[in-house]
Amino acid sequence: MELRHLRYxxxxxxxxxxTNAAERRLHTAQPSLSRQIRDLEMEVGVKLLERRARGIELTAAGRIFLDHARLALMQIDLACEAARGTEQPGKPGFVIGFLPGQEVIWLSESLRILREEAPGVEVTLSTKSSPELAHALMQGKIDVALLRRETRTAGLSFKFLVKEPLVAILPCRHRLARHKSVRPEDLCRENFISTARAAPVLKTVIDDYAAKMGIPLKQISDAETLSGGMSLVASTGGFTLLPLYVRNALIPAVVARPLHGDVPTIDLVMGYNKSNTSPLLKRFLLRVDELVSRTPQPEYSLRSPRRGGGNPSA
Incomplete structure (x- = not known):
């Protein structure tokens, strides 16, 4: 797969x-563009576009792939900027951290705001688990991060962004995967895969939900990463609960299903070190409301299983 395939x-x-893409954007012939799209679909292994009477529509897989394609190109642009920055050692820098998979949702608007506030700034991305992001903020290695409201975070402040519903992650052939939503009482008989080591705040949310709903969690394993948790779900036939955004990074052997009834949620916050005197950080924090309002959030609807690659950390 080449970068031109993503751009096309x-x-x-x-x-x-x-036709419009070929003539207006890419300045190439439509037959050539059609071949490039077919080559991309063969490489990915799924159909990304559907021809309709009114034009081209994205398939469910295409909508997911579009987010990741945009992210990939943005990361390439950032890499180029960073490389060029080595020729300008005095150029200011700004480091923004994300939970893996969240950058697909939040990076585009974050970059727009940062570049409006400081057009010449060199932006670096740092992708880590929430506890790792908090530690990096305390050490001054990251300017701002989208993470969970971790405990034991001396010197850090947090700004609330959004509440994310949790979903059940099940093997694709599990009996409960056939349902549009999963009732909490149906989980009582299932083995539970914990992700406490990777996401302690998520563990607290799940424990509170289980206690409230009267669900005894039969934990059989504790995964070191969320992707490892999904692999354990697939191999053991159990289940886990993860934030909705991870549906963009499911391994092929599992599916996500919404929970029925009173759905538990986990807060996503913006964290920063109170001792950080960066003027750009202060201006960026002033535009948090704008960032939230202009960032499209995943709808709480899982009519089609979302699949893909990745290594998310809640």
Whole structure:
């Protein structure tokens, strides 16, 4: 797969037409563009676009792939900027941290705001688990991070962003995977895969939910990462509970299903070190409300199983 394939796909998705994308955006012939899209779909292994009477529409897989394609190109742009920055050692830098998978949702608007506030700043991404992000903030290695409200975070402040519902992660052939939603009482008989080591705040939310609903969690394992938890779900036939955003990074052997009834949620916050005197950080924090309002959030709907690669950490 080449970068041009991603650029071509994004152009077609945004234009909603092969003809318009070929003529207006890419300045190439439509037959050539169609071949490039077919090559991309063969490489990915799923159909990404559907031809309709009114133009081109994204498939469910195409919508997921579009987010990741945009992220990949943004990361390439950042890498190029960082490389060019080595020729300008005095150029200011700013480090922003994300939970793996959250950058797909939040990076685009974050970069827009940062570049409006400081057009010449060199932005670096740091992708870590929530406890690791908190530790890096305390050490001054990261300027700002989107993470959980961790405990034992001396010197850090947090700004609330959004509440994320939890979903049940099940093997794709599990009996409960056939349902549109999962009732909490149906989980009582199932083995539970914990992700406490990777996401202690998530563990607290799950424990509180289980106590409230009267669900005895039959824990059989504690995964070191969330992707490891999904692998254990697939191999043991058990289940786990994860924030909704991870549906963009499910391994092929599992599916996500919404919980029925009173759905537990986990807060996503923006964290920073109170001793950080960066003027750009202060201006960025002033635009948090704008960041939230302009960042599309995943809808709490899982009519189609979302699959893909990744290594999310709640």
């Amino acid at each position: 796909f994004i152009a077609v998705a945004e234009e909603g037409s092969l």
